[in-house]
Amino acid sequence: MKISREVKTAILVLSGIALFIFLFTYLKGEDIFSSSNNYYTEFEYNGLSMSSPVTVKGNKIGKIEEIRYDFDSGKTIVEFSVTPQLKFSKNSKVSLYQTSLMGGNALAILDANDGQLAEPGDFIQSHVKEGIINALGDDFSGISKDLGVTLRSADTLVSSLNTLVVDESDDGLQNTIAELNSTLKSFKSVANSANNLISNNDKKIASMLENFDKTAAEIAILVNGLNDANLANTVKNLDEMVLKFNQLATGLEAGEGSIGKLLKDESLYNNLDNASKELQLLLLDIKLHPARYRRILSKREIPYEEPTQEELNNN
Structure with missing residues (x-):
């Protein structure tokens, strides 16, 4: 059977269309079967x-x-x-x-x-x-506002930095960096010195720490000993004694008791002072005129005479 040219052409066109559809769906990731x-x-x-x-x-x-x-x-x-x-x-x-x-x-x-x-x-x-x-879109206005504030702050910082490094010479910034470098070197030197100092005195530092530990242990033992010695009762008794002393001082200040009356009663003090003076005169008279007191049993009275100022001064 002989196929005509028109049929062959139709079969070829339909095959091309089917192949195109298959390739198109395949490229889209779809399987038509x-x-x-x-x-x-x-x-x-x-x-x-x-x-x-x-x-x-x-x-x-x-x-x-x-x-x-x-x-x-x-x-x-x-x-x-x-x-x-x-x-x-x-x-x-x-x-x-x-x-x-x-x-x-x-x-x-x-x-x-x-x-x-x-x-x-x-x-x-x-x-x-x-x-x-969408989330970023909702907050974009706030983000842009904060970004503007940040940029303005950065601009102010840069302006301040420019003012800081202003120099009449052309090497102002270089001089500033050189000074900063020198400062960092000095700081490094100080840090190295501190490290060397610690390294050279490592044994001494260790000994100091050991002594501190011993001292702390001895203090702990002392505190324990004071606790065992019933220090709390001792302090309590001392407080009671101080309280009683305060009460006694308060009573004396108020004139209570014999001592309080003696301290607060001026008439009693004056009487004692006068009696002391009279006793002093009596002893002085006995010393100056002993014969007068040897005849105390005699009927004859010997009148009392006031001692002179000279006799008072001499005795």
Whole structure:
């Protein structure tokens, strides 16, 4: 049987069209020979395209089949298909999320894992996950404001630094850096000296620390000894003695008792003073006129004579 040229041309054109369709779907990552299960969901707005993938834990398992606007509900109805090997709950959620910083979106199936498997054609509840770009967009005004403040502060810092290093010569900044370098060298020298001092006196420092430990141990022993000696009772007795002394001093100040009356009663003091003077005169008279007292049993009285000032001074 001889095939005409027209039939050959038609077969070649149809084969080319089929090959083009196969290559196009292959480049899109789709397999035209595999079956799939279709499901439905809805969103308040459309953030998808026909090339948006359907994923599970980041793995592509399906694609968008149709996107249409429902004029009755005012929502976007999305039909998507997944591979038949995927089994998930009808109570799962289909999340719309952002796949990259460039703005690509995709659907992710969040399986509820409750055992109630979804059937092809079921309606799955939707969920929208806020992307990082949207979050940054909401806070961009605050970020730009803070950035402006930061830049102004940096400009002020640079101006202050320029004022600090101003020099009449052309080498002002170099001189400042040289002085800073010299300061750092001096600090390094001081640090090295301190290290050498510690290294050279390491044994002395260790001995001082050992002596300090011994002193602390001896103080602890002394404190324990004072505790064993019932120091608390001693201090208590001392407090009681001081209290009694204070009470005695208070009584003396108030004129209580014999000593208190002696301290506070001026008439008693004057009487004692007068008696002391008279006793002194009596002793002086006995010394000057002993004969007068030898005749004390005599009937003859010898009159008393006041001693002269000279006799008082001599005695």
